[in-house]
Amino acid sequence: xxxxxxxxxxxxxxxxxxxxxxxxxxxxxxxxxxxxxxxxxxxxxxxxxxxxxxxxxxxxxxxxxxxxxxxxxxxxxxxxxxxxxxxxxxxxxxxxxxxxxxxxxxxxxxxxxxxxxxxxxxxxxxxxxxxxxxxxxxxxxxxxxxxxxxxxxxxxxxxxxxxxxxxxxxxxxxxxxxxxxxxxxxxxxxxxxxx
Amino acid sequence: xxxxxxxxxxxxxxxxxxxxxxxxxxxxxxxxxxxxxxxxxxxxxxxxxxxxxxxxxxxxxxxxxxxxxxxxxxxxxxxxxxxxxxxxxxxxxxxxxxxxxxxxxxxxxxxxxxxxxxxxxxxxxxxxxxxxxxxxxxxxxxxxxxxxxxxxxxxxxxxxxxxxxxxxxxxxxxxxxxxxxxxxxxxxxxxxxxxxxxxxxxxxxxxxxxxxxxxxxxxxxxxxxxxxxxxxxxxxxxxxxxxxxxxxxxxxxxxxxxxxxxxxxxxxxxxxxxxxxxxxxxxxxxxxxxxxxxxxxxxxxxxxxxxxxxxxxxxxxxxxxxxxxxxxxxxxxxxxxxxxxxxxxxxxxxxxxxxxxxxxxxxxxxxxxxxxxxxxxxxxxxxxxxxxxxxxxxxxxxxxxxxxxxxxxxxxxxxxxxxxxxxxxxxxxxxxxxxxxxxxxxxxxxxxxxxxxxxxxxxxxxxxxxxxx
Numbered sequence: 001x002x003x004x005x006x007x008x009x010x011x012x013x014x015x016x017x018x019x020x021x022x023x024x025x026x027x028x029x030x031x032x033x034x035x036x037x038x039x040x041x042x043x044x045x046x047x048x049x050x051x052x053x054x055x056x057x058x059x060x061x062x063x064x065x066x067x068x069x070x071x072x073x074x075x076x077x078x079x080x081x082x083x084x085x086x087x088x089x090x091x092x093x094x095x096x097x098x099x100x101x102x103x104x105x106x107x108x109x110x111x112x113x114x115x116x117x118x119x120x121x122x123x124x125x126x127x128x129x130x131x132x133x134x135x136x137x138x139x140x141x142x143x144x145x146x147x148x149x150x151x152x153x154x155x156x157x158x159x160x161x162x163x164x165x166x167x168x169x170x171x172x173x174x175x176x177x178x179x180x181x182x183x184x185x186x187x188x189x190x191x192x193x194x195x
Numbered sequence: 196x197x198x199x200x201x202x203x204x205x206x207x208x209x210x211x212x213x214x215x216x217x218x219x220x221x222x223x224x225x226x227x228x229x230x231x232x233x234x235x236x237x238x239x240x241x242x243x244x245x246x247x248x249x250x251x252x253x254x255x256x257x258x259x260x261x262x263x264x265x266x267x268x269x270x271x272x273x274x275x276x277x278x279x280x281x282x283x284x285x286x287x288x289x290x291x292x293x294x295x296x297x298x299x300x301x302x303x304x305x306x307x308x309x310x311x312x313x314x315x316x317x318x319x320x321x322x323x324x325x326x327x328x329x330x331x332x333x334x335x336x337x338x339x340x341x342x343x344x345x346x347x348x349x350x351x352x353x354x355x356x357x358x359x360x361x362x363x364x365x366x367x368x369x370x371x372x373x374x375x376x377x378x379x380x381x382x383x384x385x386x387x388x389x390x391x392x393x394x395x396x397x398x399x400x401x402x403x404x405x406x407x408x409x410x411x412x413x414x415x416x417x418x419x420x421x422x423x424x425x426x427x428x429x430x431x432x433x434x435x436x437x438x439x440x441x442x443x444x445x446x447x448x449x450x451x452x453x454x455x456x457x458x459x460x461x462x463x464x465x466x467x468x469x470x471x472x473x474x475x476x477x478x479x480x481x482x483x484x485x486x487x488x489x490x491x492x493x494x495x496x497x498x499x500x501x502x503x504x505x506x507x508x509x510x511x512x513x514x515x516x517x518x519x520x521x522x523x524x525x526x527x528x529x530x531x532x533x534x535x536x537x538x539x540x541x542x543x544x545x546x547x548x549x550x551x552x553x554x555x556x557x558x559x560x561x562x563x564x565x566x567x568x569x570x571x572x573x574x575x576x577x578x579x580x581x582x583x584x585x586x587x588x589x590x591x592x593x594x595x596x597x598x599x600x601x602x603x604x605x606x607x608x609x610x611x612x613x614x615x616x617x618x619x620x621x622x623x624x625x626x627x628x629x630x631x632x633x634x635x636x637x638x639x640x641x642x643x644x645x646x647x648x649x650x651x652x653x654x655x656x657x658x659x660x661x662x663x664x
Contacts (some may be wrong), residue, residue, distance in 0.1 A: 027212035
């Protein structure tokens with residue numbers, strides 16, 4: 001019977017010795033080496049594809065493309081929004097309720113539960129006097145972009161993050177108590193809530 | 196002749212670096228039976244978790260998309276992320292304590308790699324290709340041999356099906372069973388990310404269990420190496436009793452021999468290809484196969500079992516195993532402290548999140564004749580599965596303040612988050628300069644109370660009041 005020690009592939013010692021310590025001359029597993037050579041090949045292909053092929057799209061371009069698709073969608077939605085459609089929405093009970101829900105969780109802080117405004121903070125919204133534009137689209141823009149007065153940002157911060165649908169719904173809610181053609185423009189100092 | 200394991204090199208890696216593929220022999224016995232039962236219990240638990248309903252949510256549902264983590268009835272949000280510290284450190288101390296006492300018991304009994312490999316995939320190997328002699332014969336056949344093509348091909352299909360199933364269960368941990376169903380019935384193009392994730396997971400599992408196998412334990416797994424480093428002379432390992440077994444060999448008249456008859460059964464059954472009689476080795480995953488194999492032989496020879504057994508190095512050298520020693524006491528104490536603090540922290544988890552920051556894009560404060568005003572942005576997270584009305588109130592303030600239009604409270608949808616502006620005003624008559632205040636978020640039932648400290652900005656108290664506009 002063969003002795004267990006008679007194996008033909010006993011590891012060979014390397015000839016060098018440091019402080020009496022020697023090391024075996026053993027191969028790395030092939031799969032391990034494959035990860036090394038594989039990553040070298042990958043790096044070369046990556047470099048060629050992303051920097052020299054002209055086919056690859058870099059992150060900035062991809063991001064810009066994604067953003068422009070998003071913007072196009074928003075623009076398409078806004079395009080259908082004009083004074084007429086916003087007035088129409090303001091007479092739709094469902095849209096107004098939706099707008100009221102957004103108002104109650106967001107706008108109420110400064111403009112109050114009855115739209116009466118808060119002195120020094122938020123304008124009165126339940127009268128026919130408007131300061132920063134008296135058209136539905138102007139109201140929509142003021143909500144979306146916020147209001148800058150005298151070159152300084154005011155408490156009315158941009159609410160663009162709400163999205164087109166919700167901003168339109170809030171606009172419709174505000175218009176629901178108004179009559180077309182009866183919105184007047186007054187100077188900022190005349191606004192009752194500013195006094 | 197079969198390869199003879201060397202202590203100085205890895206059996207599964209040939210001198211030229213190529214893989215030496217093992218076909219371990221089948222083994223039966225008390226340890227294998229116990230491990231198999233335990234392994235199937237673990238697989239059943241893994242598969243059942245997404246199905247078990249606790250408080251209206253799956254037992255484990257890591258909802259990454261909504262950033263809600265449901266764990267055994269509790270719902271954690273991203274702001275509870277710090278609890279992971281206890282999970283990780285607790286796991287660490289458990290591994291330290293258990294390994295210092297019982298060696299690599301995790302590897303042999305509970306590691307998913309071992310559980311699925313030994314109790315599922317090797318069982319498939321045995322079922323389709325026969326015992327280790329037949330599998331080794333099949334290995335030696337050319338790749339285009341019809342029998343080999345038929346058996347290997349069928350086994351490959353079974354492996355794909357099993358890996359695909361495991362990948363789906365794994366995916367269910369992140370999308371839940373109701374979320375998984377439309378992914379299964381819908382077209383892959385409708386949800387490419389989930390599909391690619393599932394396909395990649397299937398591929399990785401297939402590669403691992405079909406080909407990579409013990410290489411994961413030997414070359415990749417950091418816990419295996421960590422555990423090897425944590426074992427000392429008192430740790431219970433799977434060990435060969437050389438004092439009883441040596442000198443090995445057949446009993447021949449006139450020569451004194453030990454109990455080991457050098458039948459090499461322990462080597463044939465080893466899933467990592469080592470010879471346990473060469474002592475404690477890095478490759479040993481403490482799977483107990485050699486214990487059962489040797490006990491079987493010893494029983495047939497009517498010699499006492501346990502030539503290969505769970506024992507510490509001290510015990511194998513004729514001494515006693517000392518379980519409680521300074522390091523195991525320290526590990527257990529640290530684990531205990533961590534468990535107590537973690538339990539306390541978990542009991543303090545709030546069912547809501549509350550964060551106030553300054554409103555971006557507006558002035559830091561406004562100063563009108565009537566009042567000084569600060570603008571904040573409030574974020575409320577409702578972690579409960581139902582609508583909750585929250586109120587924001589003054590907890591502490593040195594001067595009277597007004598929180599605008601929040602007296603009616605705010606309804607937050609189930610597991611929803613709302614962000615809205617919060618305006619705090621101080622009457623000019625009370626204003627004496629900047630100050631610190633604390634506001635509180637309170638749920639309607641009063642069970643959730645969260646506080647936040649704020650700094651109220653304003654003009655210097657000595658500054659004149661602005662003229663009336």
